[in-house]
Amino acid sequence: MKRIIYILVVGLLLVFCSYSFISGDDDVSRDINQAICLGQSDHIAGYFAPEVVLGVQGEDHNCPKEQAELALKEFFRRNTPSQFLCTTGSCYISGKLVTSAGKSYKLDYTLKTVDNKTFITNIHIY
Numbered sequence: 001m002k003r004i005i006y007i008l009v010v011g012l013l014l015v016f017c018s019y020s021f022i023s024g025d026d027d028v029s030r031d032i033n034q035a036i037c038l039g040q041s042d043h044i045a046g047y048f049a050p051e052v053v054l055g056v057q058g059e060d061h062n063c064p065k066e067q068a069e070l071a072l073k074e075f076f077r078r079n080t081p082s083q084f085l086c087t088t089g090s091c092y093i094s095g096k097l098v099t100s101a102g103k104s105y106k107l108d109y110t111l112k113t114v115d116n117k118t119f120i121t122n123i124h125i126y
Contacts, residue, residue, distance in 0.1 A: 045066075091111050
């Protein structure tokens, strides 16, 4: 009987721990999505991994986070976001970025967690 209770308690702890890890990524993606909607490239860059694959309108580059931030800042300067409609998401987030001029782009990014810190490893706008 003690063994069954022990197994149930350990099982419940594992479920709760895994849920907290999942919800942590959801909080990060929610924060990033809001920053995308507001065009806050500096806030988004705070989540960049040291090396980021950045794709803007068909041109992919593997670049340092500082260079990726500048490219994203320039994109937002030319295309002021008005909303970001997230259609999927957990580790791979995809959505539709609508600009104030009414133009729409598909935007997706990938999150990776290393040592309890979540990073953006890829971001594409097309």
